[in-house]
Amino acid sequence: MKIIVLPRLFFLPLLVLIGLLGVGCNSKPTNNIPNRLTIGVVSYGEGKVSLDKYERFKDYIGSQTRSIIELEPAYNELQAVAQIQRKRWDIVFATPGLAAIAIGKELYIPLFSMEGVSSRQRSLLIVRDDQPIKKISDLANKTVALGETGSAAGYYVPLYDLYGLTLAQIRSAPTPVTVLEWISDGSVDAGAISEQDFELYRRKFATTKFRILHTSRWIPPGVVLLAPTIERNQQQQIQKAMNDAPADLAADAGYVPAAKIPNYTEFIKLIEKVKPLEGRVRQTPAILLPETPYQSK
Structure with a gap:
């Protein structure tokens, strides 16, 4: 009985063919998955x-x-x-x-x-026209409505402009319309809203005359x-x-x-400056000064 030893090269094409068949049978295309x-x-x-x-x-x-x-x-x-x-x-x-x-x-x-829709944006502090409030300092010990965290015109910029005041309370309004509703019915003495939203929503309150108490710096577009x-x-x-x-x-x-x-460098710095005030927003009264180590003990 003869034993025939095949050369190693004989097996290489066979192994390659088996490998290709295995890939063809078992692999699933991934580039068609959206x-x-x-x-x-x-x-x-x-x-x-x-x-x-x-x-x-x-x-x-x-x-x-x-x-x-x-x-x-x-x-x-x-x-x-x-x-x-x-x-x-x-x-x-x-x-x-x-x-x-x-x-x-x-x-x-x-x-x-998003310059096309928000290039001319500022934050406004609004009061009812029949209120005796004439300047920002008159808001001391008053109730003010701000927007939610994340809003430039409704939250960060007005916090910056109100820095140093002690407010009776700060109420968080979920939408710009809510700010105007609360001012209109007397629930708050003043509220913060973007200039754009004020022009858009003030028409819903035909029986209320609003007055702009303060206009902020320009805010970069979205x-x-x-x-x-x-x-x-x-x-x-x-x-x-x-x-x-x-x-x-x-x-x-x-x-x-x-x-x-837009370059957001300076606006990010503004937000960082008011971040220390965020713990005060939910306090009553709301003292808009950062806590010192002594005060926080």
Whole structure:
């Protein structure tokens, strides 16, 4: 009986063939699995009317990036901050306060300016015209309504402007309309609201005459942000799609591809200055000075 020893080279093509067959039978294509992207916006509870303007953008980005797109509204800045901190939103149409938090603390990447809808924004302190309050210092020992944490015009900027005062109470209003409701019915003596929202919502209160007590510095426009969890190639794909979008589609969504992205450095510093006051906001009275080590004991 002869034993035939085949050369080693004989087995190589056979092993390669078996390997290829194994790959062909067992592997599953992964490039056909669509990505999922969540777009975050603040709608203040306005529902379908507020969200309709994003529908074309949602469909466009989905087709351009071959992704499944979900549009997720938050009904105030407090909800939005939580979603940003958890990195639940991949693309964010961020108001200025949210943008400062997302860029400064959460490393979100600014893609485009929303200059078309919020370039001329300031914070206003509003009172009823029949009130004897004439200047900010007259708000000492009064009740003031602020917006939720995360709002630039409703929370951070007015806190900065009210620095040093002792207020009887600060009430947190979930929406800009609520601020005007409380001023109108006398629940609060004054309230903070953006200039833009004041012009939009004051018409709902035909029987109340409001007066602007104080107008703040200019606030930078909002920006469209991208989560730091997005892979770089996908980031470039999203950015190119948004840059090449039809002008009317971009306008509906509220961003301006050609506008310069605002520098948030100084505004982030302003927010950091008022952060030490946040513990005082919920106290009664609200003493708007940072706690010293002695006071906190």
